[in-house]
Amino acid sequence: MSDIKSTDTKSQKSRVPVQERSAARVAKVLEVAERLLVEVGTEKMSIPAVAEVADVPRAAIYPFFPDKYAIFSRLxxxxxxxxxxxxxxxxxxxxxxxxxxxxxxxxxxxxxxxxxxxxxxxxxxxxxxxxxxxxxxxxxxxxxxxxxxxxxxxxxxxxxxxxxxxxxxxxxxxxxxxxxxxxxxxxxxxxxxxxxxxxxxxxxxxxxxxxxxx
The missing domain is CATH 1.10.357 (Tetracycline Repressor; domain 2)
Structure with missing residues (x-):
């Protein structure tokens, strides 16, 4: 039992904090969106495309950017x-x-x-x-x-x-x-x-x- 408890505690300590993980995702989304903006233009760029290239779930993007125009505005x-x-x-x-x-x-x-x-x-x-x-x-x-x-x-x-x-x-x-x-x-x-x-x-x-x- 003590070994299991020790392993669980170590696992919890190694987790990335939610806010830090969210900030990293937002930064990655913006980086990818900017690249796609130049490569394919404003019309063809989409949140699904950004999510795929950035390897970030769409559900994790929408709370910060409800549509691609919100991304454009931030950039x-x-x-x-x-x-x-x-x-x-x-x-x-x-x-x-x-x-x-x-x-x-x-x-x-x-x-x-x-x-x-x-x-x-x-x-x-x-x-x-x-x-x-x-x-x-x-x-x-x-x-x-x-x-x-x-x-x-x-x-x-x-x-x-x-x-x-x-x-x-x-x-x-x-x-x-x-x-x-x-x-x-x-x-x-x-x-x-x-x-x-x-x-x-x-x-x-x-x-x-x-x-x-x-």
Missing amino acids: AQLHMQRMGGELASSSAERARTWQEWVEIVIKTSAKYYNANPAACVLLLRGSFTDEDHSAHAAKNETIADQLRRKAESLGELPQLPRKPDAAAIAVELGLACMKYGYALEKRISPAVCREATRAVTAYLMAWDATTSSR
Whole structure:
């Protein structure tokens, strides 16, 4: 009896905790889903396919992701966080002019997109859920606030208005150029980066000229 008790205790200690096992499964599901997203696209990717490749029961996936769009949303948010980290660690804050800041941010964003095909699909092709859309809006607002603070700190532009939000419009212009480049070439080329920079700076300079002439 003592031997049996000892074996049972050892078995219990070796079990993976439920939360740890769930976290590992979620991580595996996201990893596989991202790979399938690039390989087969959003239409053909499905939770059954993810479950099969990840070797995770479907029943263990649905409590976390009720449908594939929930997976897309989680992956989109993760990529936005990572891109935010890339922008924060870039040389943008050391830019000597707001034009230089714009160029660095666009190049850094393009580099991230080109290195992460799934991010292109998730962030440049549109939102899949309301939650996803809100995360996109928050990301763009954060970048717009950074642009506004940079311009004001350098004293090169008048205070950018918030209604309509000139900084947010500038960010959307740059994003539109990158979306165009991805749709055309499945990547963001240096030429598209230059045009994105040109579009953003031209808009802000034209707004500045209009304001100054009043």
